Amino acid sequence: MSREIEFAITTIPGLEDVAAQECGGLGITIEATSSGFIRCRGKKENLTRLLLFTRTVLRVLDPIFQGNFQSQGDLEKHLFRFSWERFLRPWQTFKILTIGRSSLASDRFLTLRIKDSIVDRLSLKQGKRPSVDTKNPDVTLTLFLGDSNVTVYRDAAGKPLSFRGYRSQAGEAPLNEVIAAGLCNILGWQGRGVFIDPMCGSGTIAIEAALISKGLYPQRSRPQGFAISHWPDKKAFGWQDSAEFSPEPLHGEFCIIAADRDPKMIKYARQNARRAGVEMDIHFVHSPFNQLHERTAGIRSGLSSSGENHQEFILMNPPYDKRLNLQDDPGLYTDIGDTLKQQWSGAVAGVFTANGNQAKHIGLRTDRKITIKNGPLDGRFLIYTLY
Template identity: 35%
Template sequence: MTEHFFSPCPRGLETFLVDELKALGADNVADVPGGVSFSGDWALCWRANLESRIATRVLWKAGEDWYRSEDDVYQLAHRLPWERWFSKDMKLRIYVTASRSPLKSLNFVTLRIKDGVCDRFREERGTRPSIDTRQPDVRIHAFLTADRATLYLDTSGEALTRRGFKRAKVEAPLKENLAAGILKLSGWEPGQTLLDPMCGSGTFALEAAMMALDIAPGIGRNFGFEKLTSFDARQWNRIRTMAEQRRRRTPELNIYASDIDPQQVANARANLAAAGLEELVHFDEGDFVTLEAPAAEGVIVTNPPYGVRLGDEEELQAWYPQVGDHLKRAFAGWRAYLFTGDPALPKRIGLKASRRTPLMNGDIECRLLEYRIVAGSNRDRQ
């Protein structure tokens, strides 16, 4: 049977998610700001969870209807056959988001959806699921527009950004699907030299290594769909096994990660080691403005510190011009992609960006700045 799904993703990366889903065999693929709708069977849903580098979640559309009041949303939740889709023994959590909804309290809407689901279970099974906001087995997502309510079952469980490998925690993490999208925007291809000179927890290096080896990003974790009644363990095991057998083998990759902070380098090493990839990536410690290029040409992809995240503002303002100077001196022939939420960076770095791509990092509006580095000193001050 054909099922209908929606996958949210970071804004600005919808095109890449469309490409991924089409490559997996999805039908009726259509993007909207912040996500992509598509259709297919349950096996497609499982593969999308396993294989997508860009999606944040994969949501199965359970039902939708027009509404005017909280009671209308309750009635929608109450008439859907939840008892066919998951067990009464599962722990439940409800999430509600809205755009232009006339309803005043999303907390009250959340309560009414919970009531609708639990009342349905009492009537059909004689008992109801418990609520657990910390570690639920099943997640129900509601999305309200000005006059339409849609209810989804979350087939992912934990967000797909949780690849299942990373171990170290850092102050300013970059979400894995955003990092994967930035790598795609950079045009980097496996085999090309890649450098992240401010690597933090190593997210760019980890995502690039997984791409280069064709490792499915979800291969190290479990998913919410494994707790739904539509789950077929035998078919899922076949899908996972095929993904595992596809992995490429290589003695090393042309991927370099460095940071001025030794603890950050240790974090990056730990995260790559958790994925079994530490020996394939080159690590170093040091300030980017003293770092020499590891190859004659390549791609720099990095997330420099900015005021919202880390560092002293005056220090950063003095440091940005040094970054521009060093790129011109040491990285002629390279392409550099700097992802930043600091509007001062493009003005201070002293290089003219050939492209600026708007992206969101959580609720921070950011830009991915492309610099094509050529030899010489004709810097274009902005």
């Protein structure tokens, strides 16, 4: 049995509770949470499970250097003595991402000093200098600066875990995959029942919903792999280069519908679903939202023929008037509210938008409102129970 270690994960600000719940499910203890950042404690091998099995984690970070320093000189003394060769081979490339500010020196200067200390140390101990690659590094180090404290983490993911690898076709405003999975979770989708994304665009929400229904691990299509595969001590973290991960067994029935009024988006969504291995688990429908209830009656009743009453979940991400404009359809949000109210009684609905003014036109009473960052925008997730 390995001993417990401290590490950290990052997520989208607003999804901390969901990410913490996922970590808890893997036996990880949450120590502290701040915006988009969670400090955890758990067994070393849990790091690999976090990478592979969580849906709302962006990065998994292992702290390798940390401390409080009185001055820049004090920090440099520790940096240049640190055995970086334990974490990086001279033939590997690396990159440093810097977050926060320090009173010791500027973040640019500190990043540069850390880079120099790594290169000098490896050159001295192993006779070769590793080089920096900002695009495709083997090892990504994240530097967190507090007032006088500095922590260097090595990032087990590399490219953030939102890059699942299934979305090669996208519309104007594709949703981050981690946000899509988080919205499914918050709405209460556990993979069973009827799930509808009536404005599916490139299909992200419906694909994440289908991966949940099938118990498929979210990173199965990721072509770029994980940075942990370059770690010299990866085996201690339970990493195996050629491990096979089988789906969890399925229980219960589901029906997932992805619709859009734009036929090109239906084509893209289908292609992306194929890449994710869930094309046959989603019904693709070309329809405007206000005609979708009627057009999908047959599909939805297929599930009810088993005699069970299935809850319907509607989750949509309509245009915000930012990347996709609303000039051609100024009444869209009023229409969303009317359609939900008149056609979808009994369903639970979630609308994710970054346009607070337009959201008011939905005109229905929300059960819950949650703010989730969508890039630089404050996204609002509005949840309605429809009677």
